[in-house]
Amino acid sequence: MTPPEWEALCDGCGKCCLNKLEDEDTGEIALTRVACRLFDDATCRCAQYPVRRQFVPECVSISAESLPSIAYWLPQTCAYRLLHEGRELFHWHPLISGDPETVHAAGVSARGLTVPEFEVDEEDWEDHIIEEPT
Ligand code: SF4
Numbered sequence: 001m002t003p004p005e006w007e008a009l010c011d012g013c014g015k016c017c018l019n020k021l022e023d024e025d026t027g028e029i030a031l032t033r034v035a036c037r038l039f040d041d042a043t044c045r046c047a048q049y050p051v052r053r054q055f056v057p058e059c060v061s062i063s064a065e066s067l068p069s070i071a072y073w074l075p076q077t078c079a080y081r082l083l084h085e086g087r088e089l090f091h092w093h094p095l096i097s098g099d100p101e102t103v104h105a106a107g108v109s110a111r112g113l114t115v116p117e118f119e120v121d122e123e124d125w126e127d128h129i130i131e132e133p134t
């Protein structure tokens, strides 16, 4: 896959930009609606994607190399996770539908769901745990 093809796999759901809580004992991942400080809830995109690491150095890059070790915490519907699990893209994926809005119309994105992390103390993230919209 070329770099642009790899990038195009992203469906724009924005769910990887939501903070997660991992149970130290069970490894279970809980999704919260507390979004990364650079997440734009209206566009459902990173507001500073090209230079994001200047502000969020911990932002994880999804690459063919990193995918096997990070797939377990990616959202259930994430196209990279589906690729890793050998599953097909959903009908609402922009590469299938031809329309970047279908991920939102299908109700599987983070658009309109989030609160910014600078408004919620980390110790209170537990109060914002949500079921992943799928
Ligand atoms: S969860 Fe996957 S498909 Fe959704 S925005 Fe993140 S990288 Fe893209």
Ligand code: SF4
Residues within 6 Å of the ligand: 016, 017, 036, 037, 038, 039, 040, 045, 046, 047, 048, 049, 052, 053, 056, 059, 060
């Ligand atoms: S820096 Fe941007 S891409 Fe990374 S988690 Fe935050 S909003 Fe998402």
